[in-house]
Amino acid sequence: MVPDNNFVQDDVTTLEDYLAAIQNRKWVVLATALAFLGLAYWLTSSTQDTYTAIGEIEVGLSPVNSTNQNLQAGNLELERSRLIGNTISNEVAQNLRAQGYTVRAADLRRGIDVSFVPQSQRLDLSYSDIDAVFAADAVNTFINTYVDTRQTEAEEWYDVRIAALEEQIATAVATQKELEQERAVQVAIRSRTGATAIEVTQAQDEISAIQTDINALGSEIRTANTELNRQQLARRSLGSAASVLLAADVPTSPDGIPRIFILAGALIAGLLFGTAAAFLIERLDTTARDESDVALALGARVLASVPAFPLGNRSGTSSAIMLSEDRKPRLAISREAFRRLRSSIQFASASSGAEVFVFTSAFPGEGKSVAAANLALALAQSGKHVALVSADMRRPTLERILGVPNHEGLSDFLGGRSEMELKSIEGVENLWFVPAGPPPGNPGELLGSVQFETLIKELRTMASYVLIDSPPVLSTADAATAAAAADGVVIVVDSRRTETDDLLKVRDELERAGSSIVGAVVNRTRARRGIFSRRDAYAYYETGQS
Known part of the structure; x- marks a missing residue:
């Protein structure tokens, strides 16, 4: 554009300026938009879609690792480490191989992500893979394996103690029976006819000592029975040491922004960038x-103003379009432009001679x-x-x-x-x-x-x-x-x-x-x-x- 030094005006960009730039440089806008769209299509096509399956576990009460043999809530940081540790991941890999997947425990440990919400008893699991079905199966296998393992550990904790108490009681009862038999022998010696005073005194001392042991064993048996009853009751009333809050479903959409949104965004960005480029070129163009x-x-x-001729009328005698009878719209418009030029020349001639x-x-x-x-x-x-x-x-x-x-x-x-x-x-x-x-x-x-x-x-x-x-x-x-x-x-x-x-x-x-x-x-x-x-x-x- 030509600056006019005779006056000063605010150079304010209006919507009309942008529309004019788009009109004059529409190929710049179109080429930029197509370039952005093509780049987005190539990027989205060159990368494989991944799918993430998610699941949740509620960590319940368990006596395992309890300091006072009472049920207590699990340490989520510790449970998280156990969940992604070698023991569970190896078992998960074995279970998945049984389902027909070819997978290694090390790959599972790298793929599984476990987090927890503070002040809660919830573990959140997620697994990403290009196979949506496998991602869901991996999460669910981790969940089930962990839940079964933790529940089994809690039950085994009680079973071991119950078995130990039962063995303690059985041993005490057997020992008590042996002592009672030995006491009966000493009573017979003490009551035998012709027993000397010394023999009677010795037998009485033995009877007293045996009775003391029998009484101690009886007390031990009663205490053990009380503890056994308590452990059996706790075993019967044991709830879920871990449970499934959310089983993983097969994800239906890939991770990240959907491809159609990326392509649409790239097209919009291309149009905006192309419009800006067209406007800049328009401003710099003199x-x-x-x-x-x-x-x-x-x-x-x-x-x-004479529009551009068609390609076939730009040289030689074909450019004398006023002699042409071709009724194509573009030539008709050009002929009309020269008639307007004729009128302008005639007017200029009439007004100035x-x-x-x-x-x-x-x-x-x-x-x-x-x-x-x-x-x-x-x-x-x-x-x-x-x-x-x-x-x-x-x-x-x-x-x-x-x-x-x-x-x-x-x-x-x-x-x-x-x-x-x-x-x-x-x-x-x-x-x-x-x-x-x-x-x-x-x-x-x-x-x-x-x-x-x-x-x-x-x-x-x-x-x-x-x-x-x-x-x-x-x-x-x-x-x-x-x-x-x-x-x-x-x-x-x-x-x-x-x-x-x-x-x-x-x-x-x-x-x-x-x-x-x-x-x-x-x-x-x-x-x-x-x-x-x-x-x-x-x-x-x-x-x-x-």
């Missing part, structure tokens, strides 16, 4: 794309010759007498567009080698054409000669309009020289590559030469069809008449 840019740079109004116009551009290849040729045809088709001069003797183009041989022409006349002979265009009335002729060695001097000025004056008397196709302004000085014989200059601007800085230079060059810029033709503009526009809207142009 190409004169819009009519306002061109008008501000040249200090003249835009006479018409201008009759001779030089067509030029900043650089070669911007479409000045095509614009001049089609405008001349449009004016002639409206009944106006037109003279078209091919003054770009360095690179003559009008001859190819109009299909006229370039054996002799303007260069011969200005060089004094022949008389000027005007050519007519087959099938076109009211149009005279001056070919460029063979390339001379001094085209600039010839355009500044009295002969050229005389030729233009003569053409003024013959035609209503004289259109001169001159070389680009920034390539040679020929355009400024030719403009001295004209009433005004029309600048053809390629909206896809002409920089605003170059237009400022064109303006300076022509102003220094004393030439007046009548207006500009914005060439090869982008089609701006809305999302909801209909193709049959172009039917108006297809049936339009000159």
Whole structure:
């Protein structure tokens, strides 16, 4: 865009700016979005989905590791270590192999994750694997193995003590019976006829000692029976030392963000990034794309905007679209653009009296010759007498567009080698054409000669309009020289590559030469069809008449 130093305005970015950037750089936005989408698709396709199964265990009361032989809650840190330890993992691996899985205990220990919630008796288990069914089976096997192991340990703890008490009681009872038999022998000795006083005394002492032992054994048996009853009662009332709070189900969705969400997010990110890139490119781009840019740079109004021709109409006689009867929408719109240009030239001529116009551009290849040729045809088709001069003797183009041989022409006349002979265009009335002729060695001097000025004056008397196709302004000085014989200059601007800085230079060059810029033709503009526009809207142009 061209800065205007005459006033200051806030450079505020609006939604319209972003929409314009998207419209002008839609391929940047689309390519960026597709790149993001493709990268996301490749990343999600190159990695295997993993599935995580989860389960929960409630750690109950157990006498194992109790300091007072009473039931107590488990130490979760200790239980977690036991759960992922060698003993249980080896048993889990064996159980899974029995189910048909090929797995090692070491792999299970690496895959299982066990955590616990403080101030609770809950262990949380999770296992991740590319096989969802195996992940669930692994968690459930760990849970069942741990629950069975802890329950078995608690029951065995009681069974061992009960067995020890029963053995203690049985031993005490047997010993008690032996002592009672021994006591009976001593009683018999004491009561035997003829026993001496010493024998009686000894037997009585033995009886007393044996009775003391029998009484001690009786007390031991009663204490052991009491403890046995207590242990048996505790064994019978033992609850679940561990239980399953949540069995693992087979996970149905892979871990992480679902792939469809990743792809959608990548597409949105690509669109946003592409929009930002398009906006940045748009801001950094100094190409004169819009009519306002061109008008501000040249200090003249835009006479018409001509859309880009189809590929088949961009060179040779096919670019003379005003002679074409092809009813394709794009050509119909382009023809209508040249009719608007014709109206603008006629209005400029009526308001200023201008009759001779030089067509030029900043650089070669911007479409000045095509614009001049089609405008001349449009004016002639409206009944106006037109003279078209091919003054770009360095690179003559009008001859190819109009299909006229370039054996002799303007260069011969200005060089004094022949008389000027005007050519007519087959099938076109009211149009005279001056070919460029063979390339001379001094085209600039010839355009500044009295002969050229005389030729233009003569053409003024013959035609209503004289259109001169001159070389680009920034390539040679020929355009400024030719403009001295004209009433005004029309600048053809390629909206896809002409920089605003170059237009400022064109303006300076022509102003220094004393030439007046009548207006500009914005060439090869982008089609701006809305999302909801209909193709049959172009039917108006297809049936339009000159």
